[in-house]
Amino acid sequence: MWPSANSRPFSRSARPTVIWRPTCTCCVADEPIAGFLRRVQTVTSQPIGLSVPAYGKASLAELLPSLMAGLGVTGFDDVLGLRPALTDVRHVIVLLIDGLGEHNLTAHPDTAPTLTSLASPIGPVHAASPSTTPVSLATLNTGVPPGEHGIVGFTVALPGTDRLLTHTDWRTDPSPGKWQPVPTVFERARRVGVTVHAVGPGRFIGSGLTEAIYRGAEYRAAVSPGDLVARTVASATGEGLSLVYAYHGDLDLTGHVRGCASAAWRAELSQVDSIVGSILSGIGPDTALVVTADHGMLDVVSGDKVDLDATTTEPGGADAVALSRGVRLLAGEPRARHVHTRPGAEVDVLAAWTEILGERAWVQSRQQAIDEGLFGPTVPAVHAERIGDVVAWARNGAAMTASRREPGAHSLVGYHGSLTDMELAVPVRIGRG
Structure with missing residues (x-):
């Protein structure tokens, strides 16, 4: 259950379709089954304080498809019920603030007055699990959970090898198109006439992660927060429908190094609030700004x-x-x-x-x-x-x-990745020009 009054109750989905089954059942052959079950019985129960993401109901996987459906784009479903918030909107800007969990945000209303004043028509949604940037961004941009798009961790073992792949350092091996085979929401929207741009750091251009999860969007490099604002606003124009995705990562970095309870983190949140205000002041009434995140954070x-x-x-x-x-x-x-x-x-x-x-x-x-x-x-x-x-x-x-x-x-001081509300709950705040 979410603490927000706007939140909807989450119900567990039906048992997943499991296409894979382990083949190493021989490893329990020398141990009575009852003894094996006693050894692992504490594993099988979901502990208090951890949640399974609400895939298919209220997670990042449903956000972009719901926004596209809210614009009237064919081929998408408005699972989140965002259509009323997008009345008379032609351009949608999705501003992804790395590391800004719902609880991190609501704990500091005076530090982020603009952001916290924005409408929250559906309450927070769940990040992906693990609640980490590559997994959540892939889930957001493909519209499917990690099991389907295949990016299942920050660092993963390459099957059949002793190599580790860190998704944020990934270039061309393995092939991005094969490693993440699902069409992105950007590709699907572009096919039906929506203009799609992504705005973010230039260093991301050509990376394996960018090729895997931003396919279909024209990527525009931003060299500073001000440039991010300017390029984002400039991209949300034209006569037709458009989707602009913008990424800002400084809050996450500050939280990792200094902690999300630090003065530095609060100062950085204030900068994020300024970015939000600047975008709102630059867009017209036919444009909606949607602010969300890939995960929250807690200090350890x-x-x-x-x-x-x-x-x-x-x-x-x-x-x-x-x-x-x-x-x-x-x-x-x-x-x-x-x-x-x-x-x-x-x-x-x-x-x-x-x-x-x-x-x-x-x-x-x-x-x-x-x-x-x-x-x-x-x-x-x-x-x-x-x-x-x-x-x-x-x-x-x-x-x-x-x-x-x-x-x-x-x-580090600040961490994320697990299944607590602090890490999983991410905001969906909407403002209009």
Whole structure:
């Protein structure tokens, strides 16, 4: 349930269509089934405080299709009921503020008076899971959950290899069109006559992630926040219908490094509010500005970090050693881990991570995560194998860091990726020129 008075109750969808099934059932052959179930029984129940995204009802996957349907574009469904908010609108600007969760925003109304004053006709929606930028942006821009578009983590293991792919550093290997095969909303809208632009940092041009999730949009580089405003406003013009997607990432970066409870974060939120105000002052009455985000954020104190790289002479070293047994590759991020195991080790790794992490994480097998619908109702086999053999979602304020393999991520203050309301709930605020 959302805390907002505007929110609608979320109901769990039907059991997902699981196209993939594990083949390593032999790994439990030497253990009685009852004993195996006792070892993993705590994994199968969804813990209090964590939610499964409301795919198909109220998630980022429904936002762009609902906006297009609200404009009257054929081939899209207004699942979110946004049509009344788009009366007489021809141009829609979607401003994506990286890291601005609904709870982060509503906690600071005086810092962002313009943004918090905008209409919230449907309340917040859910980010994707993991609640991280590549996964949520792919979900937003394709209109389908992660299991379908295939971008299932910040960092994932390339199937059949010992290589890791970090989606934000991705170039051409693997091929973006094959790795993410779903047509984007931009492509679909463009085919029926909508003018589509994306505005964001120039460094994103030519990246694998850009090629995978912005296909169909003409990408316009912005060199500064002011340039972002100017290029966004200039793109929302013309006689026909248009969709403009604009991305701003400084708030997320500030939150990671300084923390989302810091003065620096609040100052950056004030800058975001200025961007919103500048766009609103530059657009006409036939243009709607929709502000949303890819995830929220919370701060993690050092004592709540489980360092998976700790040595036996360091605090938590014994646990780190036990958690490393049977692990082939560690992927994901500190609050949403994909753990790829050595052949035959899945059951032991699942049991160890469940027992050692306890209430600090919801630990599941790959199949359990799929069955829970965490990657959506449909997960093709080619995408399922990108998910860890074991998946761990951080609870409360915990994080599963790796100080030697991922020193940068280990040193951060603000984190996201898991399934708490702080991370999953993202705003949908709408203003008119």
